[in-house]
Amino acid sequence: MSRQRTAAAEGMATCHDCHLLVAIPGGDDHGAKCPRCHSALHFRKPASLQRTWALLVAAVVLYIPANTYPIMRVTSLGRSQADTILSGVVHLLEGGMWPLALVVFVASIVVPLAKLFAIVHLLISVQRRSPKKPVERTKLYRLTEMFGRWSMVDIYVVAMLAALVQLGSLAQVEAELGAVFFGATVVLTMIAAESFDPRLIWDRRGPERPHRPPSARGAAEGRKPGRDAKTAHVRKAHG
Amino acid sequence: MAARAWTGAHDGPPHLVACHDCDLLIELPPLADGAAARCPRCQYVIGRGAHETIERTVALTVAALILFVAANAFPLLTMRASGNETEATILSGSRILWDQDNGGLAALVLLTTFVAPLAHALAMLYVLVPLGFGLRAPAAADVFRWMGHVRVWSMAEVFVLGVLVSLVKLADMAEIVPGIALWALGLLIPTLTAAMATLDPDEVWDRLDRSVEMDADPVEAPRAPEAVRPDGEAAP
Numbered sequence: 304m305s306r307q308r309t310a311a312a313e314g315m316a317t318c319h320d321c322h323l324l325v326a327i328p329g330g331d332d333h334g335a336k337c338p339r340c341h342s343a344l345h346f347r348k349p350a351s352l353q354r355t356w357a358l359l360v361a362a363v364v365l366y367i368p369a370n371t372y373p374i375m376r377v378t379s380l381g382r383s384q385a386d387t388i389l390s391g392v393v394h395l396l397e398g399g400m401w402p403l404a405l406v407v408f409v410a411s412i413v414v415p416l417a418k419l420f421a422i423v424h425l426l427i428s429v430q431r432r433s434p435k436k437p438v439e440r441t442k443l444y445r446l447t448e449m450f451g452r453w454s455m456v457d458i459y460v461v462a463m464l465a466a467l468v469q470l471g472s473l474a475q476v477e478a479e480l481g482a483v484f485f486g487a488t489v490v491l492t493m494i495a496a497e498s499f500d501p502r503l504i505w506d507r508r509g510p511e512r513p514h515r516p517p518s519a520r521g522a523a524e525g526r527k528p529g530r531d532a533k534t535a536h537v538r539k540a541h542g
Numbered sequence: 543m544a545a546r547a548w549t550g551a552h553d554g555p556p557h558l559v560a561c562h563d564c565d566l567l568i569e570l571p572p573l574a575d576g577a578a579a580r581c582p583r584c585q586y587v588i589g590r591g592a593h594e595t596i597e598r599t600v601a602l603t604v605a606a607l608i609l610f611v612a613a614n615a616f617p618l619l620t621m622r623a624s625g626n627e628t629e630a631t632i633l634s635g636s637r638i639l640w641d642q643d644n645g646g647l648a649a650l651v652l653l654t655t656f657v658a659p660l661a662h663a664l665a666m667l668y669v670l671v672p673l674g675f676g677l678r679a680p681a682a683a684d685v686f687r688w689m690g691h692v693r694v695w696s697m698a699e700v701f702v703l704g705v706l707v708s709l710v711k712l713a714d715m716a717e718i719v720p721g722i723a724l725w726a727l728g729l730l731i732p733t734l735t736a737a738m739a740t741l742d743p744d745e746v747w748d749r750l751d752r753s754v755e756m757d758a759d760p761v762e763a764p765r766a767p768e769a770v771r772p773d774g775e776a777a778p
Binding site: 307308309310311313315317320321322323324339340341342395398400403406407410437438441442444445452453455456457458459460461462463464465466467468469470473474477478482483486487490493497501502504505506 | 584626
């Protein structure tokens, strides 16, 4: 492990938006801007753990009313029936539409819960500086980012049913409060996943200190001429 | 030596990159077309050997945009029940939510099924079409940067699943006819996926770097810092 160097330990930051590797002389990334795409440069996403925790807690809090309140109300011939996410799945099962029930169950219940647990696991393991299974945890993070969006299926179903079934007193579908909370949960978990920095999984493993201020000289040009002179023409940051 | 120093240099000697997911410094060798380099530590794909992908991406994006227009111009689903006929389009979902005083949900549906996909496709064309001629559109770097953020909120593929679930759910109670828009959306998903798989953002950034500003103002100073431009303004 000791031969593996990270960009941060060498006083370099990867632009989050355009992936340009930029040397930040002095090791202070405050106010540094990417010379190529002008976005703010950071060695690590700023206050990543705090932000992710805050968004996650908000998502968990909203997840409770998202499941207890109905997400839609179906009015048909004077009879009105409100469905929560779970009761909607149960109704599909009772109606014998089990493939559909499975799709809705996975998208609306399994994916959001798995995502909440995955982010909690990542946050706690990073805070405890766990050295265990970093590759698997990095992959878990990528999966979380990739599949979180599929929870939106139920929101779209509500929107489509509401748009189609509008026969006034004869039959009508309305979105209910639960759908609002559920939509907010999905959005918050997506932003939470985005604000988590997977590089933290690797930072906390060894004695390597990511935020160690490197010498201004070393970071800028040809630190180890024998190895880097050919390759490390790294740009300097603005400002 | 004409070493290119930034990520995405596809030829020339190896260059230094940092893994996006674990920050490991890696000397990336030139990659053959179709090859991919993975981080030895966390297996993130740090580079793809893709050359001249911009023209293909533009073609696929234009196709996606045409399909998007079709998907919006025709009904997705039509329901016939007790002598009535209702049509649902992509936009009518958010409109009806708005009418039901559910502004937040209406905005979320509008953003993820209409605004974000459209903005994403238009931004791609805005950046990539001039770039194909070696030109840089005004604020192209900013547009391309924001495109990456918009992309996350473009959920056409999830929406298609939602429409299909609605279709099966209602098929029991009423006659549901899938509309042209559903087929257009069905074709849009693989087209968009192909466009995004073809696009190599590193190549775009690399070419943005070497491109010439459209209607370049002679008074304006050069955009990039002079310290590290090994190959200057060389046209591609």
